[in-house]
Amino acid sequence: MTKYYALPVSTEYWKPGDNYLNDILDAVEKRVAIGDFVVISEKALSTALGNIVDESSINPSLNAKVISRLWMRIAWGYFLGALCRLGPRLRRRLREYPVEAGSCHKQNVLQQAGLLQALMWGSEGGIDGSNLPFSYVSLPLSNANELAEAVHREIWFKLKKKVFVIIVDTDKTYSFRNFQFTPRPRPMKGIHSIGGVVAYLIGRTFKLRKRPTPLAVAGGKMQAKEALKIANIADRARGPGLGATVWDMAARFKVDATGISWHMLSKVKHKPVVIVRKNVSEDGT
Secondary structure, three states: OEEEEEEEEEEOOOOOOOOHHHHHHHHHOOOOOOOOEEEEEHHHHHHHOOOEEEHHHOOOOHHHHHHHHHHHHHHHHHHHHHHOOOOHHHHHHHHOOOHHHHHHHHHHHHHHOOHHHHOOOOOHHHOEOOOOOOOEEEOOOOOHHHHHHHHHHHHHHHHOOOOEEEEEEEEEEEEEOOEEEEOOOOOOOOOEEOOOHHHHHHHHHOOOEEEEEEEEEEOOOOOHHHHHHHHHHHHHHHOOOOOOOHHHHHHHHOOOOOOOOHHHHHOOOEEEEEEEEEEEOOOOO
16 A cells, blocks of 8 residues: 655745745755655745736726626625535625725736636636735746756756656646546646636535646656645645635734735745655555
8 A cells, every 4th residue: 555745845935036946955955755746836936936916906897897796795605605615704705805906806817817717716717816915916837847847857956866846736626537627727637627617616516526736747757646646645734824715814914815915924934845755565555
């Protein structure tokens, strides 16, 4: 029987322009072993790369305002939230969805990812505001495979360790038998991106198995099924961080959702990297 062990690695908060490659090498140098899986947060990489948008400068359209005021507050706050078994606190927050800031956010999602993503209640199209200050949100990586390969090369050249590097997003992939699907765009090969809000509703309504979404793998071939297992182990080891949603993060700092600063975030230890190790029993099973 194969068992896995996970070690979340704390680093300083990665801000735009930070040398994340050096930080990853410093974090894993004395911990990583040959054959390990080095799992890295997509959001942390996007932030370090400056792949973020300040939504306070966006002018929302009528469509964005309607989605923010009616769809989010009524459809998600009452009907869809209950259908998808969202918790009572989250449904209450959705019924109080901030119309002004929310409209700017929905306009950004409409422009970046389209209507089916904008109809999601959060992390639409891989666009996410948690672990970011003010009105910033991170955008999904368009070159996750290249970034995974770059990290893999650095670990090999500098540390002489052959490992797997997996970039993962906390947005969920749902499994129906051997079919894996996710609402978010550009997952790894073997996981199907379909339907935005439709995929989310199907997965939640039918209580399908859900796990974080692997976006890219470097260091060797890996089936989606194994990558999903590793991603799930790493996510559990990392924990929710500053909070599962922007509201949770704001509650932790006791400010409103746009009142969090870079300084506040830099005072908290972050765990953008998790090392997962496979331990095979003596009988080789």
